[in-house]
Amino acid sequence: MAAPCVSTHPAASYSLKSCISNRQDPPSHFRADMTDTIAPTEQELLDQELARREKLERLRAAGIDPYPPRVERTHTAAEAIAAYREGQLGEEDVVKLTGRLVARRIMGKLTFAHIEDGSGRVQIMVRRDLLGAERYNEFFKKDIDLGDFVGVAGTMGVTRTGEVTCTVTDIQLLAKTLKPLPDKWHGLKDPELRQRQRYLDLLANPEVREVFRRRAAIVRALREYLDGEGFLEVETPILQPIYGGAAAEPFVTYHNYLHQQLYLRISFELYLKRLLVGGYERVYEIGRDFRNEGISHKHNPEFTQLEFYEAYTDYNGVMARTEEMLAYVAQKVMGSLKIPWGDEEIDFTPPWPRIPLRQAILDASGIDYEDYPDADSLRAVMRDKGLDAPADASRGKLIDKLLGHFVEPNLIQPTFLIDYPLDVSPLAKRKPGTRDTVERFEGFAGGMEICNAFSELNDPLDQLERFLAQRRDFDMGDKEAHPIDEDYVNALMYGLPPTGGFGMGIDRLTMLFCGQTNIREVILFPHLRPES
RNA sequence: GCACCCGUAGCUCAAUUUGGCAGAGCAGGCGACUCUUAAUCGUCGGGUUGAAGGUUCGAGUCCUUCCGGGUGUACCA
Numbered sequence: 001m002a003a004p005c006v007s008t009h010p011a012a013s014y015s016l017k018s019c020i021s022n023r024q025d026p027p028s029h030f031r032a033d034m035t036d037t038i039a040p041t042e043q044e045l046l047d048q049e050l051a052r053r054e055k056l057e058r059l060r061a062a063g064i065d066p067y068p069p070r071v072e073r074t075h076t077a078a079e080a081i082a083a084y085r086e087g088q089l090g091e092e093d094v095v096k097l098t099g100r101l102v103a104r105r106i107m108g109k110l111t112f113a114h115i116e117d118g119s120g121r122v123q124i125m126v127r128r129d130l131l132g133a134e135r136y137n138e139f140f141k142k143d144i145d146l147g148d149f150v151g152v153a154g155t156m157g158v159t160r161t162g163e164v165t166c167t168v169t170d171i172q173l174l175a176k177t178l179k180p181l182p183d184k185w186h187g188l189k190d191p192e193l194r195q196r197q198r199y200l201d202l203l204a205n206p207e208v209r210e211v212f213r214r215r216a217a218i219v220r221a222l223r224e225y226l227d228g229e230g231f232l233e234v235e236t237p238i239l240q241p242i243y244g245g246a247a248a249e250p251f252v253t254y255h256n257y258l259h260q261q262l263y264l265r266i267s268f269e270l271y272l273k274r275l276l277v278g279g280y281e282r283v284y285e286i287g288r289d290f291r292n293e294g295i296s297h298k299h300n301p302e303f304t305q306l307e308f309y310e311a312y313t314d315y316n317g318v319m320a321r322t323e324e325m326l327a328y329v330a331q332k333v334m335g336s337l338k339i340p341w342g343d344e345e346i347d348f349t350p351p352w353p354r355i356p357l358r359q360a361i362l363d364a365s366g367i368d369y370e371d372y373p374d375a376d377s378l379r380a381v382m383r384d385k386g387l388d389a390p391a392d393a394s395r396g397k398l399i400d401k402l403l404g405h406f407v408e409p410n411l412i413q414p415t416f417l418i419d420y421p422l423d424v425s426p427l428a429k430r431k432p433g434t435r436d437t438v439e440r441f442e443g444f445a446g447g448m449e450i451c452n453a454f455s456e457l458n459d460p461l462d463q464l465e466r467f468l469a470q471r472r473d474f475d476m477g478d479k480e481a482h483p484i485d486e487d488y489v490n491a492l493m494y495g496l497p498p499t500g501g502f503g504m505g506i507d508r509l510t511m512l513f514c515g516q517t518n519i520r521e522v523i524l525f526p527h528l529r530p531e532s
Numbered sequence: 533g534c535a536c537c538c539g540u541a542g543c544u545c546a547a548u549u550u551g552g553c554a555g556a557g558c559a560g561g562c563g564a565c566u567c568u569u570a571a572u573c574g575u576c577g578g579g580u581u582g583a584a585g586g587u588u589c590g591a592g593u594c595c596u597u598c599c600g601g602g603u604g605u606a607c608c609a
Contacts, residue, residue, distance in 0.1 A: 046541090046542060046560090046578080047542095047560065047561080047577065047578055048542060048559070048560050048561095048578085049542085051560060051561065052560090103569070103570085105568045105569060105571045105572090106565085106568095106571090107565055107566065107567080107568065107571075107572085108564070108565035108566065109565080109566050110565085110566035110567070110568080111566090111568085112567070112568040112569065112571080113568095113569095114569075123568090123569075125566095125567075125568085127566070128566080129566085145559095145560090146559075146560095159567055159568075159569090160567050160568090161567070161568075161569075163567095163568095163569075165567090179542070180542045180543075180559055180560070181542085181543080181559080182542080182543045182544085182559090183542090183543040183544050183557090183558055183559075184543090184558065184559075184570070185543095185544080185557090185558065185570050186543070186544040186545085186557095186558080187543085187544085188543070188544090189543085189544065189545095190539090190543085190544090190601085191601065191602065192539090192600070192601045192602085193543090193601095195601090200543095204543085246608085246609085247608075248608060248609090249608090267609095289609080291608065291609080293607070293608050294533075294606080294607065294608075296605095296606095296607090296608090297602095297603085297604095298608085298609075299607090299608065299609075300609095303609065305609075388605095388606070390606090390607095397607090400607095400608095401606095401607095404607090448609090449608095449609065450609080451609085452609075480607085480608075503609080504609080505609040506609095507609080508609065518602095519609095528600090528601090529599090529600065529601090530600095531599090531600070
């Protein structure tokens with residue numbers, strides 16, 4: 001394997017350190033002039049920011065702490081409304097509510113407003129006669145802004161229009177905001193701002209908050225399912241001396257004190273299978289993978305992956321488990337096996353169609369890749385059909401290209417494609433009776449690949465041969481070829497039982513369940529270039 | 533990586549086609565208003581039009597370069 005530049009240097013640690021110390025500009029978060037941006041002069045403040053700071057000073061001058069250390073809350077917004085509707089709150093019962101002031105309608109001596117907490121919004125009615133003229137006019141109307149966190153005490157009732165409302169007898173500032181909030185009606189739309197300042201996106205757009213609740217529910221359901229099936233959740237290294245388990249370029253990092261080059265993992269596979277050598281029969285891990293590749297609407301440099309490995313099953317068993325697991329998740333998260341997807345509906349009811357990859361490509365493109373036993377002949381027929389077929393692509397990569405072009409976009413309903421080329425599956429077991437096909441499947445839905453699985457190769461000598469083939473690919477320029485992991489081969493020599501393994505991108509599954517077509521919509525803080 | 537599109541007030545958007553005083557709503561300041569809910573009414577402030585350069589009497593608008601973002605495409609989950 002060709003090592004990246006740092007380790008080929010005879011004094012690797014020296015070169016990296018000097019590189020750091022020679023950097024012209026220290027990171028901005030260490031710059032002495034940083035206070036300029038955090039503590040701008042008055043001229044640099046917006047008029048609205050100035051107004052809020054003046055209010056802050058007025059409050060302090062009046063002996064009011066704009067950021068008090070604690071507050072008492074008796075109900076969330078939703079709880080207060082529910083309790084009133086269920087008749088648990090009488091006219092005399094005082095509730096204490098907290099939240100962000102998100103809307104305010106001042107009508108002289110009476111004001112209606114809404115506060116929002118984690119449970120939702122509740123209307124409050126603030127009256128001068130209940131609060132006192134001074135407190136109502138000077139404190140509530142003048143020094144409290146939209147966006148501020150407040151605590152109120154009051155009684156629950158209903159307005160003429162029928163909205164359950166808290167009539168306020170006391171109001172307290174909990175946290176002063178110094179910047180104006182996004183538009184109350186349109187929310188925050190600018191996609192760049194939404195991602196760079198996700199907190200604004202979340203506070204302005206409730207539907208975004210729902211996406212990440214649903215994401216959490218999906219992960220919870222996956223854990224529930226796997227735990228219930230006797231799988232052990234484990235954690236394996238993210239910093240790895242040798243990466244592996246997938247075809248991808250890694251991120252490279254460096255341990256300063258061990259003088260060791262390390263990679264951020266691109267998959268969990270080789271570590272998890274070592275655990276089956278160790279005697280566990282069912283293990284899984286949910287965590288972050290890192291791939292040093294292009295960014296797109298389907299790819300973020302770091303993404304969340306689920307992998308599980310199960311002894312004494314094969315890819316057929318894993319397909320059945322996949323169907324069962326995703327049906328469980330759909331039912332648990334969406335309350336149905338059918339989930340909306342654009343104008344259509346994706347039905348996760350088992351079983352899913354199982355189509356040999358060769359057949360699927362033949363049906364969609366008219367090309368039977370078995371007629372083209374080498375890369376050159378397959379490349380020729382693909383180019384005849386006007387497809388982009390790179391000169392350095394292997395036969396397996398060309399087949400994958402056919403899959404991506406002709407088949408994948410049309411697989412809206414959950415579908416398994418089975419039996420993949422061996423040369424792009426160096427960790428999968430050969431399908432009996434074939435020369436260059438492995439027992440591997442990929443699951444598709446919504447026109448996206450969502451999972452990848454196979455009968456795990458457990459023949460150590462075959463595995464070594466496959467690694468050596470990968471090294472030849474790497475030497476030929478395939479930057480994504482697998483490096484040789486000698487310790488993994490060594491582990492196999494102590495015996496890996498027949499095993500089925502599975503990997504699935506959680507981000508893409510979340511896209512599917514949330515009707516999103518861009519991965520950034522399901523990652524709280526997606527990778528962005530630095531601001532200029 | 534390549535192609536195309538976008539960047540105007542804190543936010544959402546006009547003005548760009550055909551170069552001619554940079555505007556509206558929300559938000560904000562001041563004032564009125566005790567059942568509103570995108571409250572309403574009056575009034576006022578708020579801009580290095582992403583950055584730099586160029587063409588022009590005159591550039592938000594046309595040209596060049598750069599920065600950031602989006603969409604498509606290529607590879608990968």
